[in-house]
Amino acid sequence: SQTIHQWPATLVQPVGSPLSLECTVEGTSNPNLYWYRQAAGRGLQLLFYSVGIGQISSEVPQNLSASRPQDRQFILSSKKLLLSDSGFYLCAWTWDRLHYTFGSGTRLTVV
Amino acid sequence: QQPVQSPQAVILREGEDAVINCSSSKALYSVHWYRQKHGEAPIFLMILLKGGEQKGHDKISASFNEKKQQSSLYLTASQLSYSGTYFCGTEKDGSQGNLIFGKGTKLSVKP
Numbered sequence: 758s759q760t761i762h763q764w765p766a767t768l769v770q771p772v773g774s775p776l777s778l779e780c781t782v783e784g785t786s787n788p789n790l791y792w793y794r795q796a797a798g799r800g801l802q803l804l805f806y807s808v809g810i811g812q813i814s815s816e817v818p819q820n821l822s823a824s825r826p827q828d829r830q831f832i833l834s835s836k837k838l839l840l841s842d843s844g845f846y847l848c849a850w851t852w853d854r855l856h857y858t859f860g861s862g863t864r865l866t867v868v
Numbered sequence: 869q870q871p872v873q874s875p876q877a878v879i880l881r882e883g884e885d886a887v888i889n890c891s892s893s894k895a896l897y898s899v900h901w902y903r904q905k906h907g908e909a910p911i912f913l914m915i916l917l918k919g920g921e922q923k924g925h926d927k928i929s930a931s932f933n934e935k936k937q938q939s940s941l942y943l944t945a946s947q948l949s950y951s952g953t954y955f956c957g958t959e960k961d962g963s964q965g966n967l968i969f970g971k972g973t974k975l976s977v978k979p
Contacts, residue, residue, distance in 0.1 A: 789965045791967070793969070799971065800870075800955060800969050800970055800971035800972045801910070801955055801957075801969035801972070802969075803966060803967065803968055803969070806965065806966050808965065814966065816966060816968075847909060847910070851965065854898070854959065854965045854967075855898075855915050855917075856912055856915070857900065857902075857912065857957075857967060858912070859909035859910050860909060861908075861909055862908075862909055864907075
């Protein structure tokens with residue numbers, strides 16, 4: 758069966774520090790991968806999605822970047838965090854664009 | 869591009885019905901409905917595809933009006949477990965799979 762792993766679960770980082778969040782999917786190949794952010798009052802905001810290794814599409818210009826170094830690995834990064842980067846980050850995957858499965862999320866607080 | 873959901877919030881008594889609406893300004897390929905409990909990952913409820921039929925899931929059903937680019941989620945005889953935030957996600961016709969969510973509708977079911 759397919760599973761999605763996302764870590765860490767919670768993170769507190771100072772302003773200006775770097776960020777790396779990792780997401781991996783098991784039990785499937787060539788999935789579409791997604792990073793969403795959830796901030797108060799903003800719903801689920803799509804940040805990046807990838808349809809294959811090295812293929813990244815950005816939906817919202819911001820202080821973040823994403824990479825897909827391996828087929829089932831998706832990384833969200835920042836060189837210098839801002840206060841506005843705080844939120845609940847969710848990774849998701851799909852292989853058929855019909856059913857999207859979300860990871861358990863990372864609660865990021867920038868202080 | 870973000871779909872618009874209404875209402876933003878609704879409070880029900882157990883056993884009452886509710887309708888949540890989702891509309892888009894773009895021609896849609898699909899509409900997805902998810903429910904999220906506080907602090908948890910969103911859970912898939914159903915998907916409606918262009919040209920497809922109305923879907924049902926126990927006492928939760930949904931419709932998709934392609935011409936109006938609108939979808940509605942119907943919750944019948946609500947249960948306490950229905951409480952949470954409901955999100956509709958939409959994919960534009962011709963997209964590669966970037967699922968964009970609305971801001972959500974917070975549903976509270978009281979005993």
